[in-house]
Amino acid sequence: MRAMIVKEFRELRRDRRTVAMLVALPLLMLVIFGYAANFTVDELKVAVVGDQAEQAEQQITEQIPADAPATLDLVDVDPDATAADARDQLQDDHVDLAILTGEATETDDGRPTVLIDGSNLFAAQSASVLVAQLGDRVDSEILYNPDLETSWVMVPAIIGLILTFIGTIITSIGLVREREAGTLEQLAVMPLSPTSVVLGKITPYFLLACFDMVLVTLLGVWLFGVPFNGSVLLFAVGAAIFLFAVLGIGVLISTVSQTTGQAVQVALMTMLPQILLSGMIFPLDAMAAGVRWIGYVLPLTWFVELSQGVMLRGAGWDSLWLPVAILAVMATVVFGVAVLRLRRDIAPAKAAR
Amino acid sequence: MAGVRDLTVELGGTTALAGISVEVPPGEVTALVGGDGAGKTTLLRAMLGRVAASRGTVDVPPAARIGYEPSTSGVWPTLTVQENVEFVGAAYGMSDGAVRSRADELLTTAGIADARTRLGRDLSGGMRQKLGFCLAMQHSPDLLLLDEPSTGVDPVSRIELWRLVTAAAQGGAAVLMTTTYLDEAERAATVVALQDGEVLAAGDPATVVDAVPGTVSVSDSPPGDGRTWRRGRTFHTWTPADGEVPGRAVTPDLEDSLVALTLARTEETR
Known part of the structure; x- marks a missing residue:
């Protein structure tokens, strides 16, 4: 038995990826669950508008009970702004709630109105609790997701998750299978240009993922009644760019893997942090800053931002240009590197200098 | 004609082909x-x-x-x-x-x-x-x-x-x-x-057989000098030109010839 144990350890040591998984996974889990797994948003960004904004600000600072579930960060106090301005702020995701005072309020008796962004589910829940504590002193309205349905927030995110799954796992398996069967070598010696091999290999996965994206979006809207308030074009452009980024990750994984098993292993290692840190499950606002930045380097985070913005809030280019631009940069870099690496695998060897 | 001339290929620091010519x-x-x-x-x-030549030409x-x-x-x-x-x-x-x-x-x-x-x-x-x-x-x-x-x-x-x-x-x-x-x-x-990236012998099979130096012989029991290999029930031995031949000398087939050439080459480089 001792020989068996020694042999197993020797084999494990050679399989660097398994070692990495054994070491990295527990650490990752601990860090993520320790710092990121937090559903409670304890700081809400607030805009106060209307001619009594400054008084309201003072009242908020004085009257919010010490045991309130969340503190308020007054990011914008503007007596000249109108209710429409406040709604724009919410739509652009600059604030989690807006307080309309004085002229701007939507009540008949002059009480302030609190508008809550329902597309940030956990922030909205904290805000609702807070508003409930204020009782009759204010009137409130939850925008974009009035019943605070979890599915409304999850479906746009799940679209991204499904695209990530296809783009990363399915694509990398498809490419590695060719390497495993020895047929990549065959493709390389055929009179096909490396570019046409690479494009011919990736296009089917791109088309399949596009098909899935449309299917899941339609099904999500139909089954769960998730609204699609924004521009279809913006959503389609953003999703296509996002797809290039995740396909790129899939291709990249295939170029560093020799077998399907290895590819799946690496793909899962890239999927896990995306699921947990993209804000689709745990709100980014509730994460410790030390792990939140990881979320911001993952493409899924930006896609979730984009899809929730377009579908729920009906946000447009002017507020969603940032996620689109970041996704475009990620897609260019990742896809570019991936295609260059794959191309190098099948291009003829260059003579040594 | 297709082939390679004076082809040297180095793979990861080792010489995989050392200046070979094949037509x-x-x-x-x-x-x-x-x-x-x-x-x-x-x-x-x-x-x-698929691999680059460090020296020589490939004609295909x-x-x-x-x-x-x-x-x-x-x-x-x-x-x-x-x-x-x-x-x-x-x-x-x-x-x-x-x-x-x-x-x-x-x-x-x-x-x-x-x-x-x-x-x-x-x-x-x-x-x-x-x-x-x-x-x-x-x-x-x-x-x-x-x-x-x-x-x-x-x-x-x-x-x-x-x-x-x-x-x-x-x-x-x-x-x-x-x-x-x-x-x-x-x-x-x-x-x-080929052996160790070099051409050991080339030509029609008869030429390769003729190129074997010394003698190949067959015996029923191993003479035991390290130049013997087993084929079926008999033992085949290669003996350099000036050595004493154990058993019965035979005209080697291609397999015997290649083993003999390899042995001769090994002794030469030693």
Whole structure:
């Protein structure tokens, strides 16, 4: 038995990826669950508008009970702004709630109105609790997701998750299978240009993922009644760019893997942090800053931002240009590197200098 | 003529091929033999442009005129036989009609025409190698490079495979095939024996046999001097030119010759 144990350890040591998984996974889990797994948003960004904004600000600072579930960060106090301005702020995701005072309020008796962004589910829940504590002193309205349905927030995110799954796992398996069967070598010696091999290999996965994206979006809207308030074009452009980024990750994984098993292993290692840190499950606002930045380097985070913005809030280019631009940069870099690496695998060897 | 001249290939710091010259004449089969790691596959890969030459020249027709069967057979496991043939035909720019008639001809000759609808991965080892050969031959290439097409193939299928190879050469193709079966190599017009990236012997099989220095002899019990190898129930021994020959001296066959040449080479370099 001792020989068996020694042999197993020797084999494990050679399989660097398994070692990495054994070491990295527990650490990752601990860090993520320790710092990121937090559903409670304890700081809400607030805009106060209307001619009594400054008084309201003072009242908020004085009257919010010490045991309130969340503190308020007054990011914008503007007596000249109108209710429409406040709604724009919410739509652009600059604030989690807006307080309309004085002229701007939507009540008949002059009480302030609190508008809550329902597309940030956990922030909205904290805000609702807070508003409930204020009782009759204010009137409130939850925008974009009035019943605070979890599915409304999850479906746009799940679209991204499904695209990530296809783009990363399915694509990398498809490419590695060719390497495993020895047929990549065959493709390389055929009179096909490396570019046409690479494009011919990736296009089917791109088309399949596009098909899935449309299917899941339609099904999500139909089954769960998730609204699609924004521009279809913006959503389609953003999703296509996002797809290039995740396909790129899939291709990249295939170029560093020799077998399907290895590819799946690496793909899962890239999927896990995306699921947990993209804000689709745990709100980014509730994460410790030390792990939140990881979320911001993952493409899924930006896609979730984009899809929730377009579908729920009906946000447009002017507020969603940032996620689109970041996704475009990620897609260019990742896809570019991936295609260059794959191309190098099948291009003829260059003579040594 | 296809071939390589003074070809040196270095792979990861070691010399895989050390300035070898090999010619592959059209209309003939050239067999590349040698032990594991001798450089056989590296030579094929250098001719395919898959590894770079550090020195020397590689002379081959353009990619579209080369047919290649890798040692893994190059068959797509999740495509049917027919789909494999169609894909390769299309990749070489053949018309649908040309693919169909050529595939009929090749698959029938190879005896796998009845398996058209079977998946590549469901074929037996021998059938897969034969399909791999058909794929390499599909576009009637001028140069056919076969990497161990008969390894792992049963004796009957090997005979059929060899028939296909001979037919390809008779059709005018220059065929270079690696093999570890020396009885097979004996049927080739030219045998090139590689060892440690160098050419140990080259020429028609008779020339290679003639090149053996000293004597090969057969005895029923091992003489025990380290130059003996066993074949079946007898012991074969190589003795350098001036040594005392144990047992009965024989004219060596190709297998004996290559073992003897290897031994002679080893003693020379020691």
